[in-house]
Amino acid sequence: MDATASSPAAADAAAPAPSSAPEPAPVTTSTPSEKPPQPPAAAARARATHVRRVLTTADALLLRLSRLLSTPSGTDSLLCTLSYTLTFVAAHTRAYVSARLERFAAALAIKATGALLPGETLIAALPPSSRLARASRATEAMTKLSALVGDFRVFVRLWALLEVYTWARGVWLEDAGKQEKDKDYVQRALVWGEVAASAAFQALENSAYLADKGVLNGEWVTGEKGKRRVARWWVWSSRFWAAYVGLELARLGWVWAKESNEEQDKSKVSEEEDRRARALAWWKQVVSNLAWAPMTLHWSSEEGFISDAWIGFLGIVAGGVGLYEKWKLTAI
Structure with missing residues (x-):
């Protein structure tokens, strides 16, 4: 039953209610999503449970990472994937910085064209924004770290x-x-x-x-x-x-x-x-070698023909297949 329909005021909206008429009681509703506040002890136990869960997950992850790095093949698979991931990210970050600088230079040239007299040339040296400067430094750091990892892999x-x-x-x-x-x-x-x-x-x-x-x-x-x-x-x-x-x-x-x-x-x-396991292993080897193939042809040429972004992507695929297999072996 509608609460407002039983009110005397609902029968005649134009007639004012008598001064002695009681005010209708406000109708309160509660949504199912509202939960009563937890007591402090229950909230503390929930936080402690969450912290324990996070620490347990981190502990298991670090133990598996330790087992992965305890073998030469596991270390190489991890470093291979890391190196090409850095190459891939650095290539895209470098392209982003270059595109922003080009757009800024083009906008500056358009604005300066109307203020220059015929034959005049504008030469400006403007520092990049703090955002572009950070992106440029991050790109340089990733490039150097990728080269360092690659040098280590060749050494071993x-x-x-x-x-x-x-x-x-x-x-x-x-x-x-x-x-x-x-x-x-x-x-x-x-x-x-x-x-x-x-x-x-x-x-x-x-x-x-x-x-x-x-x-x-x-x-x-x-x-x-x-x-x-x-x-x-x-x-x-x-x-x-x-x-x-x-x-x-x-x-x-x-x-x-x-x-x-x-x-x-x-x-x-x-x-x-057993047949499915052998088929899966066969496909993983095919995918890995198909990813390596264009990279080896690229380095077989003195000038090369693949961009850094593609090298990073193909390297992630090729190295990731081996890393996935090595990571599965670290499970308890």
Whole structure:
């Protein structure tokens, strides 16, 4: 029942109510969303629970990060993703600063055009705004940190030739232990090609890096001719890296074709869960190598053809695939 409909004043809105008529009681309503205030003790317990939850989450995150950084592969995956993320963000920040400065200069030129006489030239040196100055400093800091991380990753690869040797030894022993009928000569040739390309890449990168740092300082790496020779080592190391990526994509394609043929034989079909796991691992390798491919071709050219923004994006994809796998292994 409407409260105002029972009021005498509602029957005749034009007639004033008698002075002795009682005032209608105000109608109060409460919304369901309103909650009674919590007592101080309950509020304190809620805050303590929230703080404990935050600390527990931070503790688990730091423990997983510690386990990730305790292995060389985990450290490299994290630093790889970090380096290319910094490159990606710095490229976009640099483009933002340049665009703002260009717009400011264009607006200033338009306003000054009407005040200048024919033949006059305006030369102005204006400091950037504090916002653009902070963005510029942040861009420089991210660029330098990315270069520092990249330099560290190249340094720790100085002894990666030992890993290539271990890899080659394992491939050799695996081939020697197989029967002749069980050997896959196509995949075997592709893997040995990858081993050779990796060894050449690593040897050239090590030599170029040590020459740039002045560790190798003979006449054949100093002077103008020596610098050009070292620059060619960098380019050729990237070309062997590109060859490895191409061989790996070819190997993955061969594995896919081979397993597709084997699945037609019901006796060779594995369990569904195992098949899905292998398919997921295969796709991750494909995505990672497809992201590396244009980058290796970019560095294989003396001038390059990919912007820093694209290098950062592709590096995030390529490094992120490996980081995701390493991060999953840190779960308790």
